Amino acid sequence: MEVIFKVIRYQDNHGSSVQSYTLNVEPANTVLDCLNRIKWELDGSLAFRKNCRNTICGSCGMKINGRSALACKENIGSELSRLSKISYSSDSDNSEIIPEIIIAPLGNLPVIKDLIVDMNPFWDNLEAVQPYVSTDARNIPEREFLQTPEQRSLLNQTGNCIMCGACYSQCNAREVNPDFVGPHALAKAQRMILDSRDTDTNSRLDQYNHETKGVWGCTRCYMCNEVCPMEVEPMEQISKIKQQILQQKDDSSSRAIRHRKVLIDLVKEGGWIDERKFGLMVIGNYFRDVKGLLSIAPLGLRMLATGKFPFSFEASEGTEVVANLINSVQLETKSSSSLAN
Ligand code: SF4
Ligand code: SF4
Ligand code: FES
Structure with missing residues (x-):
């Protein structure tokens, strides 16, 4: 043909x-x-x-x-x-x-x-997540670091990455945010977290929690999972890091964590989001972040001037049902994660 x-x-x-x-x-x-x-x-x-x-x-x-x-x-x-x-072709015979x-x-x-790209930014972003098993604070054994088959099997999926760049090429977040390290780097980051020989999980989570450079830069568009030829599923790996950060870090450690936690708290409280409180709590860090508060002041003033600032908040009629639903999901998540541990 x-x-x-x-x-x-x-x-x-x-x-x-x-x-x-x-x-x-x-x-x-x-x-x-x-x-x-x-x-x-x-x-x-x-x-x-x-x-x-x-x-x-x-x-x-x-x-x-x-x-x-x-x-x-x-x-x-x-x-x-x-x-x-x-x-789609309206032409029925396109033989x-x-x-x-x-x-x-x-x-x-x-x-x-032609089809040859400069891979340096790709490698630099990989380097930014420290893709090496840490050797700090470990006693080097005489011959080698042993892992059980179960510990090794945790690395199978992320270890399949062949660094082809397909996910990076297709990543929407990477296209608009030059700080975002990219799906390949964060899949590797999760591989490091899963490695039983690595002792840096806590500092890694701090690092990957940093603004939109790390996991919070991902917009969950699914494209990396879609194109990865090795089924590494980078977006799933990113979600796993996010879950671990949310479980281990409190909401003062990043705006992204506050965003998620405040959203859930406000919906539990009123059935939907009280927008007046949302910005103050997330960006203003409960009035502790003066710079953050000043950054949203112009928006607040514009809303006031155009009559779009809500002076009161009315809780949803279904608040109790919504709160019960959220409580049940939180309880379920807590018990399944304690079982997993
Ligand atoms: S899911 Fe996240 S990391 Fe993957 S391509 Fe989309 S924005 Fe990029
Ligand atoms: S597409 Fe898959 S194999 Fe290729 S770099 Fe991304 S995660 Fe690795
Ligand atoms: S030539 Fe090696 S992956 Fe295609």
Whole structure:
């Protein structure tokens, strides 16, 4: 079958352009097989990374029809069938149309040439979470650190990460927040927390709790879970760190924790949120954070001026039911976490 590959090419001083290549391919060919043929048979100047051809090294990450993936894992047949499910055509007979596959470099990283991106920001963000088992405060055993099979099995899922960058490329939070370290780094952070040999959990939780650089920067868009070729499920790992932070740290330790705790307290108290108190408690830290209070003062004044500031609060009629519901969930969570411990 014929397929047109539209490759987004980029070269310094020339910006980006789209170049089309038509190949005769088999459905079982991988996208990497096709890129190799383009390079070997049609255009030796096309640049892309590859190594193992086997979903091991993580080198061949790129965007295939907008989805970050490994070129050596995706084959033409499954890619075209995915496309046919998401594209709508009013033309009932499109057997004459040659299918197209659009290939672009990974997102959220500067492009060096064609499909090759500069991975330095990716590695720097990984480094920022201290992705090494701590050796401080440990007595180095004579030969090695032993783990039970159960302790080792806790690391299986996060240990599968091959650092391909697909999650980082697809991360919406990373796109708008240059401080956010990214899903790959936080999945690794959870791997460190789970490691029985690491003694730094407490300081790690403080570090990952820091404003929107760590776990609170994640907007839970699910994209990292969706694209990860190794089923690391970075978003689930981030949620596990959040749970641990919420259990172990009090609400003075970060605005993000106050946000969650105050929200639940206010809904329990009035069935819905009393907006007047919310900002004062979360951003103003119960009147202790003067800088925070000053930062929301202009908004309060604008609301007053436009008649949008609520002077009174009326509790919801269903407050009791809502409060009972929250209490039951909290009780259930508490007992299941004490069982797990
Ligand atoms: S779930 Fe969070 S970490 Fe994952 S892609 Fe979305 S914003 Fe990024
Ligand atoms: S978590 Fe998955 S998508 Fe992200 S770098 Fe690791 S293997 Fe790639
Ligand atoms: S070439 Fe190694 S993962 Fe694709």
